[in-house]
Amino acid sequence: MPPPPPRPIHISGHAREVRDFYATPAWVTEALLKHVTFRDKVWEPCCGTGAIADVLLRRGYPVVATDIAEHGYGQGGVDLLACTAMPPGCGALVTNPPYGDGGDQRDRARSPTALLDMIRHMLALTAAAEAQLALLVRLQWIAGKRAAALIQSGPCTRIITLTRRIRWFDQDETNNAQHHHAWIVFDHRRARRGPPGFILTD
Numbered sequence: 139m140p141p142p143p144p145r146p147i148h149i150s151g152h153a154r155e156v157r158d159f160y161a162t163p164a165w166v167t168e169a170l171l172k173h174v175t176f177r178d179k180v181w182e183p184c185c186g187t188g189a190i191a192d193v194l195l196r197r198g199y200p201v202v203a204t205d206i207a208e209h210g211y212g213q214g215g216v217d218l219l220a221c222t223a224m225p226p227g228c229g230a231l232v233t234n235p236p237y238g239d240g241g242d243q244r245d246r247a248r249s250p251t252a253l254l255d256m257i258r259h260m261l262a263l264t265a266a267a268e269a270q271l272a273l274l275v276r277l278q279w280i281a282g283k284r285a286a287a288l289i290q291s292g293p294c295t296r297i298i299t300l301t302r303r304i305r306w307f308d309q310d311e312t313n314n315a316q317h318h319h320a321w322i323v324f325d326h327r328r329a330r331r332g333p334p335g336f337i338l339t340d
């Protein structure tokens with residue numbers, strides 16, 4: 139049998155979940171919390187079924203959980219891109235953002251731009267509230283020219299790289315643990331002094 143044709147690293151070969159829904163395993167958020175303390179109530183604006191929010195709640199953080207879709211957790215029908223401010227009392231935004239193709243194959247080409255736009259929006263919302271921002275992204279993504287410029291435009295304080303790879307779908311044999319991921323952490327209350335701290339953790 140001939141070998142399969144090469145495919146870009148960001149395409150798994152699987153139909154993407156609707157609105158890019160992938161639940162984050164608990165250890166991933168626990169790894170973040172080993173290295174970062176949030177000041178106030180946390181907003182999880184792409185909460186899905188609450189995988190990140192539940193870990194934060196267990197660690198004692200009050201959480202506001204919203205999502206554009208109805209996943210049966212938190213408040214559905216809230217489009218992050220339409221939000222003009224953080225929810226009252228929130229001093230941090232923590233999420234695993236959607237990659238941006240919304241599950242629509244035709245939109246795949248604009249996916250990288252959609253993620254950049256969403257992160258730009260989250261940086262603006264957190265800047266206005268002098269808040270913290272922690273985003274789970276693919277390690278490879280950070281090194282892209284546009285992503286790097288966006289990250290460097292904000293007060294990035296830490297890049298927490300997970301040495302263990304994330305298994306997104308338990309049932310899948312071929313696409314498990316394809317990428318390494320990292321939390322990029324910003325703090326609009328901290329004047330940037332030098333480059334962000336680089337942490338390797340599991």
Ligand SMILES: C[S@@+](CC[C@H](N)C(=O)[O-])C[C@H]1O[C@@H](n2cnc3c(N)ncnc32)[C@H](O)[C@@H]1O
Nearest residue numbers: 159160161162184185186189206207217218234
């Ligand atoms: C990769 S999943 C992550 C879910 C959850 N944060 C987790 O880590 O388990 C991305 C989530 O973003 C939501 N989403 C996509 N576009 C959104 C938007 N414009 N505003 C709010 N939520 C959005 C999807 O419905 C989905 O639940």
